[in-house]
Amino acid sequence: MKIFVPGRLCLFGEHSDWAGGYRRMNPQLKAGCTLLVGTNQGIFAEVKPHPDSLVLRTSTEQTLMPMEKQVLLTEAKNGGFFSYAAGVAYQLLTHFHVGGLEIDNYFTDLPIKKGLSSSAAICVLVARAFNQVYNLKMTQRGEMEFAYLGEITTPSRCGRMDQACAYGDRPITMIFDGTDTDIIELNTLQDLFFVIVDLGAAKNTQEILRKLNECYPFATTEVSANVQKYLGEISYKITQAAINALQKGDAEEIGFLMKQAQAEFDKYLIPACPQQLTAIVLHQLLNYQAIQPYIFGGKGVGSQGDGTAQFIVKDKESQQKVIEIIERDFPQMQCLPLTIYAKKES
Template identity: 25%
Template structure:
């Protein structure tokens, strides 16, 4: 099956974008903080052709063909992301009358690996080629975020789209989400980033993602700051009522962990970086309360099996765990975990 079999014509443009893991900096991007994602060697590929007044798309993964007119509201399916990026382009003044898409993806859906951002950026890259749009990679990331927040209805920060658009293989993207200044930093030598996927799945709009974002905004308002990025002293959060104190404690502490993580990467110190990952997971579980017992157990098992560090990756409420594993120990690490967790997929 291919584009021609579905639509009867050949594609006019093709593009791809990677999924990502977040090594440090969970739930900081919508509070103008620091993040450290890394692109994965797993991609979403999009083939595209022009269309008038509608968006049509076929997902090879889902074996679904969907079509809706421009201006249609979101309906909770994969087509929302494609209608969303076309809507965002048109809102920005670009002449995009519609499109047809054929989607192939290696990025697992619902695993916290940002399959949505990979799809958005790949589609935007294809549309940039298709309609010869004068847009930078940074522009595409911002448009993808606008599509997801304003059209799809998940009020995500900018991290996922920036990682998909600007990240480099084998490196972590150190991003200041306030200024959008970024730097790609090499990962320590002799380690592998492993993604541990139990297939838990998640749906952020139905989960507590937007609620956590609202709680963070309320915490910042009560502390009298523009965002929690501006709180440098963890003691200040103790004045907040529960659960706002816990939410702010995580975000303020996570920003500090990212900055320490950057220092560890510059030194090539995998052990120090791994310890920060463990601290991040514990804060996500205890302060932000977005982990699950299955993810906690998987993190502990990964550490017992020899990982330098491990944590949930993505927004939580399901999804996957990312582990930093010494390359020399990867085979026994893999064997130990697959024996303990039948059905575990290690990427």
């Protein structure tokens, strides 16, 4: 049985998943809202049952572990690549009568640790493999939930939006209101073309998250009040507008909203973590003149900082042109194409 799980790109609403979660302590905060889509790249695997062990094989290594709760939990707590599979297996073994599983990860074209939820993709793949091999009858939402529980069993502190890759290449919006999460599946009327760029620079995601979380649940300074304002009402409004534009297939409007989101992000959030969020490399690329004729707009990805950028471009030809220009003029950077395809009428 073959399974493919893509990565996850947050088009709009970064940080609002955990920020919206603080409503359980401060109801005056605004709910979080994100617009997400699966990448065209991902993790490919062939899976089959194993009588008593969890086996994970990649092109470079193989790990075998008995399907015993304490062994799996210990491995999950250790961290590292195999910990994600162990964490999901531990959660499923706790809640279901399942045997072992053999996973042959024979190909991966998803960049690792680049803000595209590669760890979440692994967790979703393992949850989906158990679901299909043992006929657990879980929905996509169920797979997503067990993938999340598995990942937070490891030292990783992901947000709930990371497992949106369970929905494949379909765009979705997620609303985060305290402990509640709502998922709405979306469609677009026109193909939309993007370029994702690994900036080849450095950022400290843990530092960004630490500084921004210090602004919650109650604002005690002007800086923390501004962080809450952006991650609340401003981000929510922009993301809702982007959802409407995506459903219409309006690439130009999405580009305008990307520029607006980045400008507001910079205004309200840079003062909270200037060392990481000033992001000189990101802004150099966003403003690079040679690509402007081919794009409608761009912004940072994930936690922001000098990690990854995204652009919405004018058409498929522009997509290739932007990739060629960036890889020619910034050889340290790597580009990935992303296309959100219009839903075909049945």
